[in-house]
Amino acid sequence: MNxxxxxxxxxxxxxxxxxxxxxxxxxxxxAFMPVGTQATVKGMQPEALRALGADxxxxxxxxxxxxxxxxxxxxxxxxxxxxxxxxxxxxxxGGFQVMSLSPLRSIDxxxxxxxxxxxxxxxxLTPERAVEIQSLLGADIAMQLDECVKxxxxxxxxxxxxxxxxAWAERCKRAFEAAAExxxxxxxxxGGDDAGLxxxxxxxxxxxxxxGYAIGGLAVGEPQEVMLRMIETVTPILPADRPRYLMGVxxxxxxxxxxxxxxxxxxxxxxxxxxxxGLAFTRFGPVNLKxxxxxxxxxxxxxxxxxxxxxxxxxxxxxxxxxxxxxxxAILLTTINLAYYxxxxxxxxxxxxxxxxxxxxxxxxxxxxxxxxxx
Amino acid sequence: MNxxxxxxxxxxxxxxxxxxxxxxxxxxxxAFMPVGTQATVKGMQPEALRALGADxxxxxxxxxxxxxxxxxxxxxxxxxxxxxxxxxxxxxxGGFQVMSLSPLRSIDxxxxxxxxxxxxxxxxLTPERAVEIQSLLGADIAMQLDECVKxxxxxxxxxxxxxxxxAWAERCKRAFEAAAExxxxxxxxxGGDDAGLxxxxxxxxxxxxxxGYAIGGLAVGEPQEVMLRMIETVTPILPADRPRYLMGVxxxxxxxxxxxxxxxxxxxxxxxxxxxxGLAFTRFGPVNLKxxxxxxxxxxxxxxxxxxxxxxxxxxxxxxxxxxxxxxxAILLTTINLAYYxxxxxxxxxxxxxxxxxxxxxxxxxxxxxxxxxx
Numbered sequence: 001m002n003x004x005x006x007x008x009x010x011x012x013x014x015x016x017x018x019x020x021x022x023x024x025x026x027x028x029x030x031a032f033m034p035v036g037t038q039a040t041v042k043g044m045q046p047e048a049l050r051a052l053g054a055d056x057x058x059x060x061x062x063x064x065x066x067x068x069x070x071x072x073x074x075x076x077x078x079x080x081x082x083x084x085x086x087x088x089x090x091x092x093x094g095g096f097q098v099m100s101l102s103p104l105r106s107i108d109x110x111x112x113x114x115x116x117x118x119x120x121x122x123x124x125l126t127p128e129r130a131v132e133i134q135s136l137l138g139a140d141i142a143m144q145l146d147e148c149v150k151x152x153x154x155x156x157x158x159x160x161x162x163x164x165x166x167a168w169a170e171r172c173k174r175a176f177e178a179a180a181e182x183x184x185x186x187x188x189x190x191g192g193d194d195a196g197l198x199x200x201x202x203x204x205x206x207x208x209x210x211x212g213y214a215i216g217g218l219a220v221g222e223p224q225e226v227m228l229r230m231i232e233t234v235t236p237i238l239p240a241d242r243p244r245y246l247m248g249v250x251x252x253x254x255x256x257x258x259x260x261x262x263x264x265x266x267x268x269x270x271x272x273x274x275x276x277x278g279l280a281f282t283r284f285g286p287v288n289l290k291x292x293x294x295x296x297x298x299x300x301x302x303x304x305x306x307x308x309x310x311x312x313x314x315x316x317x318x319x320x321x322x323x324x325x326x327x328x329x330a331i332l333l334t335t336i337n338l339a340y341y342x343x344x345x346x347x348x349x350x351x352x353x354x355x356x357x358x359x360x361x362x363x364x365x366x367x368x369x370x371x372x373x374x375x
Numbered sequence: 376m377n378x379x380x381x382x383x384x385x386x387x388x389x390x391x392x393x394x395x396x397x398x399x400x401x402x403x404x405x406a407f408m409p410v411g412t413q414a415t416v417k418g419m420q421p422e423a424l425r426a427l428g429a430d431x432x433x434x435x436x437x438x439x440x441x442x443x444x445x446x447x448x449x450x451x452x453x454x455x456x457x458x459x460x461x462x463x464x465x466x467x468x469g470g471f472q473v474m475s476l477s478p479l480r481s482i483d484x485x486x487x488x489x490x491x492x493x494x495x496x497x498x499x500l501t502p503e504r505a506v507e508i509q510s511l512l513g514a515d516i517a518m519q520l521d522e523c524v525k526x527x528x529x530x531x532x533x534x535x536x537x538x539x540x541x542a543w544a545e546r547c548k549r550a551f552e553a554a555a556e557x558x559x560x561x562x563x564x565x566g567g568d569d570a571g572l573x574x575x576x577x578x579x580x581x582x583x584x585x586x587g588y589a590i591g592g593l594a595v596g597e598p599q600e601v602m603l604r605m606i607e608t609v610t611p612i613l614p615a616d617r618p619r620y621l622m623g624v625x626x627x628x629x630x631x632x633x634x635x636x637x638x639x640x641x642x643x644x645x646x647x648x649x650x651x652x653g654l655a656f657t658r659f660g661p662v663n664l665k666x667x668x669x670x671x672x673x674x675x676x677x678x679x680x681x682x683x684x685x686x687x688x689x690x691x692x693x694x695x696x697x698x699x700x701x702x703x704x705a706i707l708l709t710t711i712n713l714a715y716y717x718x719x720x721x722x723x724x725x726x727x728x729x730x731x732x733x734x735x736x737x738x739x740x741x742x743x744x745x746x747x748x749x750x
Contacts, residue, residue, distance in 0.1 A: 043702040327418040
């Protein structure tokens, strides 16, 4: 098993391509991490997910600590064995979902106390416990506990949460190092849409020397230009030799714009969740298969897609499956969307390596602007 | 494309093994047909279904005529192309599900009028229309329209429905022959649990000369011994050179007992529906994965199963997926169950061919009686 490391292979403007080595294999960056909330990427068998080109998946600490439980997963050999995903896994710290899913929670300097959305039981997540859980799961990349504030928020509220997150970063780092075994801990830059706070957060975290840096608290409802401005504010402060992870992002366009600004890693439920709701991502933009215009359409979604499901099933059939609420509709559209996202990342990596990322980005935009109806 | 034919390869007591040739390939008998109600076997990609050993699937005329519509499927190239299943398909006539699913229906000599359970629209299914729909779908094997009566029922009611079904069989046959193109139409023996009516039905249908004969109206709540007695009553009347199909059956034990009595074909939602509800069929009987005793069990369902999912995932993980209501749980258990059913049929075929069906049946019973807890 290899210890965590990161190697930058090429840059093109601010865009970067590289390789993260983890105890469970290499992650080619820029990388998109499918979200495996409850120890499964919904509807995907692990072999099929791997075949789409995924090097790494994300697991949600909040969900896994509540069910089936971190200690149980550890007894069963860790999350990789449990879900039969022998490749890299990143886990979040649980903090974000405590805020969004728990019906009752209280936060103080020590950590966050909350009730489970499943059975109402009470749990406490401290920085130390968040790290312990992620070690029990065996995550190749663990995330610090942070407090993510919804936007818009006051400067005072943003500053308080950012400074609390800094203190927790330090405690996470201390707790993590004893048990790391080649695994990595990433810090999370906070500060909302306030550039000054973002700079303060990034500088303080860089001074603590983490193995990677995430930008959190974005894609929470703010305009895209605010998100991109915050990325531009933070990335120059981050060390070039550490991976940069933009949490919870996003649309294909968001991802490409963030790659252009030096981001290396992404995760988002969009390809999986939207797929379950009948939306396909394609080279010509999103296609809503619920729409009646597909009912008699014998054409595939994209005859030139590298994804067999996008080439071989008719739109009429996909429409039927979605309308009839058939599991196969969710399975095929999840597959098609994850394939599109992985294809996007592979294209970005190749374009950066070849020094033609600007052309790649322009061609993508042209396809999306053209729209699927024109096809 | 080959025209429909049936060839008996070997017999062992009453048990038979053979091959049905259809325009879409050979069906090895005894055969189990997974149920693809809405143009999909729930949760299964067609390639995966084929890989489990399925030669034929069943489509439901009632569902398909309502959504997406038989004429639409015909315009899109037929059911095989629509659902990307290039192998054999049998469709039922729709009659059974009109009775069980439609909120309002009225039956007379002409046919059955009913309201759609989807949108309340009114539809009429006559013997001629049932045959027309199945021809539009392109079914390799079509079924006559019949009236299936729930048991218990009075002798008068059973006789009335059986004689109506005979009249409809004749109309279906007349309507079918013009457009057959190598496809086959099967008749359905009715008569409930009344041996006299069953004999009358079987004799009359044999006199009409169908390409295959089904036994309908069983496995509708009667004891297994009644079902087996009706099979024993009917099969001696049926010609040995035509396939025999026991509709809607059943448990692994029901199937093996029916094979022992000369049945060649089966369909049932049990492996798929029960799989979606957390039940696995195994060599040691059914295993309910909802049960908390599996939560910490690292063992697979069956380390010697030919099905990878049954060998490779832990019971603890399957339990977790079922409890968390994850799609992957339904996918894996559907796969495991259909694999078990196909393995059962393959075992029966080999045992009959080798003249050791009695041993095969005894060994199965021994495993089921042993139970999974003893494993």
